[in-house]
Amino acid sequence: MGIRTLVAMLVVSLAVIAVLATQATYRLFLPGLLQGAVLTMEIAILGSLLAVIMGVLAALARMYGPAPLRWLATVYVEIFRGTSALVQLFWLFFVLPQFGVTLDAFLVAVLALGLNVGAYGSECVRGAIQSVARGQWEAGTALNMSRAQMLRRIILPQAFIAMIPPWGNLFIELLKSTALVSLITLSDLAFKAQQMNQNTFKTIPIFTLVLLMYLAMSLTVSIGMRLLEKRASLGLARGKAA
């Protein structure tokens, strides 16, 4: 989908929220939902940050690390990709305290979502690094660069561009997964929606607003990533292959 269509959808969804907000039933719910949306955004941003760090570390460890580190990274990726995000969230929230580690719900949310998405992200980092032509490594060798130098100066900058679109998808996955944190008692957007629904039974206005708000957030991420991709690939003739 083109960036223009995405911008148009974002404008339309914001306009619909604005129009709905002029109606008394909808206006009643907007402030509370916005409060929840702020928490959702906080978790999404911190979780994304952790996901990127974990994704890059795990990919590098699996590709270039010594054997024990490689195994550790593989176990991490397989466990977090193989089980459900909700199971991971519950495990950290209910089981970890039994081992004497009690984290508050916000920290659990950021950890679980960040580690979960980071595991998927490590695969796309790995794919992007592998997509850089072999000749680039050979050229680095010819210039007598060390492996770390080649990686830092030649390979990663090029891999970075190839990584942007899949990371964009993962950030949206993470944003959507934040709805799960409502189930470990954090009062995010999904939690507020459920709470208001139980109190008022105004199901349709509440959930319509919530869906529109998530939509607006997802579209913002999509548009941001498209712009980043455009900027990052300036001056690089990579074509549209991704």
Next chain:
Amino acid sequence: MIWDWSFALEILPVLARAAVISIEATLLGFAIAASLGLVLAVIRIAVPWTGWTISVLVELIRSTPLLIQIFFLYFVFPKFGLVLDAFTAGVMAIGIHYAAYCSEVYRAGFDNIHRGQWEASIALNLSSWTTFRDIVIPQAIPPIVPALGNYLVALFKETPLLSAIAVLELMQTAKIIGSETFRYTEPITLVGLFFLAMSLVSAALIRALERLLNRRNTR
């Protein structure tokens, strides 16, 4: 005592029964996703002006959380006098959500078929239905199958969300065991291990299937 083996063994049969519900939800949800996705993809090819509408619809479904969609279906239907039980509403929500993803898979598969193939069948005076059935589908299927398989696994991993509307699948059962016995370690860990095992096995199966389809298709 952090891990109690006898307790783990005791709850295993209960969790096994719940696993059946999780698997049922997966298969039913996937049946909806795969068939509805195919319908969307075919409408898009057959009726030209629907392309834009369907992309926007797919984008809308993919951009909002599945959990909210489950709540939406579960709570909104009764407002229209249609009371669905939690299992049906949940499975429908999962199915519709993944139909959006599946329709993109089909679309990519059909787009891969060279235009010349359609032109050749026009030259042979084949109807578009015959072309679709005998020429397009057989070529489009091999790349589609592994991608759909990946979504089947992804869908399976979303079934714990059904616990949010109290469907007695694995996660909900584990939570109930936990709240009755105050022991969360064994039930939740066992659920995690179960998902891990299923994911690893199905990933291996998908890889094997991919190899099989590729071998048959190399010309």
